[in-house]
Amino acid sequence: MKRFFLLVFLFSFTAFSQNYLVDYKFSIVxxxxxxxIIGFSITRLITNKTESxxxxxxxxxxxxxxxxxxxxxxxxxxxxxxxxxxxxDGKRFSRTLFPxxxxxxxxxxxxxKIEKSFKTILGYNCQKATGSYRxxxxxxxxxxxxxxxxxxxxxxxxxGLVLEVMSxxxxxxxxxxxxxxxxxxxxxxxxxxxxxxxxxxxxxxxYKGYFEKMSNYKPEEDIEFVVPxxxxxxxxxx
Amino acid sequence: xxxxLFILILPMQFCFANPIKKTENNLQSQKSEVDPLACCTRxxxxxxxGQPDYNQVSVTRCATSTxxxxxxxxxxxxxxxxxxxxxxxxxxxxxxxxLIGR
Numbered sequence: 001m002k003r004f005f006l007l008v009f010l011f012s013f014t015a016f017s018q019n020y021l022v023d024y025k026f027s028i029v030x031x032x033x034x035x036x037i038i039g040f041s042i043t044r045l046i047t048n049k050t051e052s053x054x055x056x057x058x059x060x061x062x063x064x065x066x067x068x069x070x071x072x073x074x075x076x077x078x079x080x081x082x083x084x085x086x087x088x089d090g091k092r093f094s095r096t097l098f099p100x101x102x103x104x105x106x107x108x109x110x111x112x113k114i115e116k117s118f119k120t121i122l123g124y125n126c127q128k129a130t131g132s133y134r135x136x137x138x139x140x141x142x143x144x145x146x147x148x149x150x151x152x153x154x155x156x157x158x159x160g161l162v163l164e165v166m167s168x169x170x171x172x173x174x175x176x177x178x179x180x181x182x183x184x185x186x187x188x189x190x191x192x193x194x195x196x197x198x199x200x201x202x203x204x205x206x207y208k209g210y211f212e213k214m215s216n217y218k219p220e221e222d223i224e225f226v227v228p229x230x231x232x233x234x235x236x237x238x
Numbered sequence: 239x240x241x242x243l244f245i246l247i248l249p250m251q252f253c254f255a256n257p258i259k260k261t262e263n264n265l266q267s268q269k270s271e272v273d274p275l276a277c278c279t280r281x282x283x284x285x286x287x288g289q290p291d292y293n294q295v296s297v298t299r300c301a302t303s304t305x306x307x308x309x310x311x312x313x314x315x316x317x318x319x320x321x322x323x324x325x326x327x328x329x330x331x332x333x334x335x336x337l338i339g340r
Contacts, residue, residue: 028288037294039287056286070279082286095291097333103290153288172288198338203290206336213332214295225325226296232288 019048020161021182024152026056028232030171031065035229035238038065038072043174044079046184047150047161053186054083054152084188087149087156093190096203097210102190104197108154110138121163122176129158135234137168146179153232172232207235273302276310280318282326293333295325 024043030036040063044055058077065072085092092105110131117128119141126141133154142151144160151162152174163176198206214227229238278301283294299321301313 026288034296037287037292039283039292041287056289058287080286082289082291094289095285097285097291097293098336098338099334100336101338196338202338206338210333210336214329217328217332219324219328222300223297223321225328226298227329228292228294231290231292 019046019182019184019186020146020148021046021178021180021184022152022161022163022176023178024174024176026152027173028171029065030169030230032169032171034226036171037228037231038063039074042079042177043082043152045150045152046182046186047148048186049148049150050086050088051186052083052085052087052150052156053081053184053189054085055079056082081189083153084186084190085150085156086188092154093188093197095190095193096198098198098203098206100195101198101203101206102193102195103200103203105154105200107200108133109157110154112140112158114158122179124163124179126163127160133233135230135237136172136232138165138172139168140165204235211235273304274307274310275300275302276307276314277301278311278314278318280315280322282322284326284330293326293329295322295329297321297325 022045024045026041026043028037028039031038039058040061041056041058046053057079058074060076061072061074063072083092083094090106090109092108094103096103110133112129112131115128115130119126121141121143124143124145126143129140129142131138131140138155140151140155140158140162141164142158142160142162146161147159148161149158150156151158152165155162155165155174165172165174211227211229214225217225229235277298279296279298281294281296283292285291285293297318299314299317301310301317303310303313
């Protein structure tokens with residue numbers, strides 16, 4: 001009888017700590033003005049029920065966007081850690097472009113509205129949800145076949161794993177391309193950096209200051225620097 | 239009397255209209271002799287697309303050429319490429335100097 005309980009305990013522990021590795025194709029094509037970003041990458045999510053670690057790599061791309069003369073060209077890069085999330089205390093961590101500070105974002109939760117619309121992605125039955133997040137409206141599809149409240153970037157908190165995300169302005173797209181079980185470890189890599197953490201609100205204030213400095217910088221009469229005012233999140237409107 | 243006036247004024251119109259036409263032609267020929275101007279935008283970036291560590295700067299430079307528009311465009315792109323690399327260095331120095339007070 002003791003052996004039976006031990007087996008049940010071990011099984012439940014294994015099931016609870018099951019890690020999944022999901023690769024998403026990520027694209028950001030936000031070129032409605034010069035303050036947007038264009039980029040293509042693979043986002044790798046390693047996740048279980050309590051936490052997730054994200055790695056990202058840029059992919060070789062030459063793309064003509066909206067028939068413009070100048071193509072968007074980018075080179076491939078190796079995978080690098082980009083985000084850690086802890087679902088128990090609802091925090092996400094990442095680096096920032098300010099080398100002295102890392103981000104600890106505690107207010108990223110998206111209030112989703114679950115809809116009665118379904119589609120199949122990679123063989124999984126997925127349900128539609130809609131929501132707004134920091135300046136954009138989104139449609140996403142999650143699957144209860146993998147009952148983990150996780151997903152790429154900040155797109156989580158639904159009854160199952162998020163496999164597809166698209167902003168209504170079509171600028172942001174995440175599409176799952178592979179899903180597998182994994183033994184890869186999940187940890188917070190940013191604690192090792194020994195940097196001060198800043199909140200999302202502090203990041204946005206600092207970014208606005210940086211944006212203004214860069215916009216006003218004129219090394220020569222006919223040169224103007226343009227830096228983005230948004231990413232997945234709209235930091236501020238100009 | 240009216241007929242006489244008409245006969246006198248009609249040829250005068252031709253005399254005034256002709257020089258104006260000539261001036262327009264001169265302007266057009268002057269325009270085609272101006273060196274072509276072309277502009278080119280280049281960007282430099284570091285960090286991860288979509289993440290708060292992403293750092294991007296775009297720079298537009300313009301150039302003229304005595305040869306062709308294509309040559310002017312190639313010159314503008316060389317200038318923009320060099321400026322974008324420099325701009326990213328300036329951006330990294332600017333973001334590196336940010337201190338967040340609490």
